[in-house]
Structures are given as C-alpha cells and as structure tokens.
Amino acid sequence: MSTQRRTLEAELFGRETTFEYSEDWIGYALVGLRVVMAWIFLQAGLDKLLAGDWTAAGYLENAIPPGNPFGFWDALAAAPLVDPLVIWGQILIGLALLAGVAVRFAALCGALQMLLFWMSHLSGGAMAGFPIEHGWVVSSHIVYALLLFGLGAIGAGRILGVDSYIESSAVVQSNPWLRYFLG
Secondary structure, three states: OOOOEEEEEEEEOOEEEEEEEEHHHHHHHHHHHHHHHHHHHHHHHHHHHHHOOOOOHHHHHHOOOOOOOOOOHHHHHHOOOHHHHHHHHHHHHHHHHHHOOOHHHHHHHHHHHHHHHHHHHOOOOHHHOOEEOOEEOOOHHHHHHHHHHHHHHHOHHHOOOOHHHHHOOHHHHHOHHHHHOOO
C-alpha cells in the first residue's frame, strides 16, 4: 500500500478549507460505501421481487402521515408503473453500484427515490419543522441520498468499477457528455 498523501484545497460555503488525506484509504472508503449502498438497494429490490405480491399501493393509500404536505400519493398508488419502477429501480441501482457502471446515473436515481421516500414520511411542512416519524428533517433516507450524491460527485464507479473502462472507450471519447452518467 502506498503512503501517497494529497492535500485538498477547496472553498466550501465561502470558506477556504485545506486538509491532507491518504489516496489509498479514500479509495477503500469509496469502494466500501459503494458496495454497502449497492447491497441496500439490491436487497430491498430482491425482497420485493421475491415476495411476489409486493405493492406500494397499501403504503401509499394508508400509511402516509396526516398533514403530509404533498398530495400526489393517491395518484401514485393507482399508477400501474409504480411497483415495477420501485422494484426494478432498486435492483438495477444496486447492480449498477455494485459493478461500478453508470454510477452517477444510478446514484441520481437512488437519491431521487430516497427523497420521494423521505417526502412520504413528512407529517407537516416547513412551518411544522418538516417533522418525520423519528425527529425533524433528517432520516435514513436523507443520509442515503447524500451518500449517493457523494458517490456520484466523486465518480466512485471509476474505482474498481466498470466506469473506468467505459470512459476510455471510443464512444465516450467521441461523446464526452456521456461522462455525466458515468463515474
């Protein structure tokens, strides 16, 4: 293992920030986070698929807390594509993160799904402090969404993932906009 250390200099929220880090340990941490998030999504999707009779309709019709500021849950419960989108979305997000392929796109899709799940748990709006079942504002859904954002922002699919090979292909070299989906 190399002892390569780097210095990160960035301006965050108008403040200069500088710190040293180990490239090796950052690499291990990113692969670990990617695999853990992959497992969370893959297991959730496979559990739903293997149940055979799983549907989001029951939750959407009966478990949304009173005072939820969003009124589209009944429409989602009646939409025939919601169940397959949740199940196959979770499976495909999990597989993409696990293989490190199209990680930015997978992370975006996963973060959007987590934000929708978070929105469904709200029992009031901004004036009520965005209350959720176990506190205010932050739940595991927000944590997962931010972890996915970080994996996509860093381009974690390039670390022991397929994205590093795809990005060097002639197709991506000729169409650099494809890199927004990879990484």
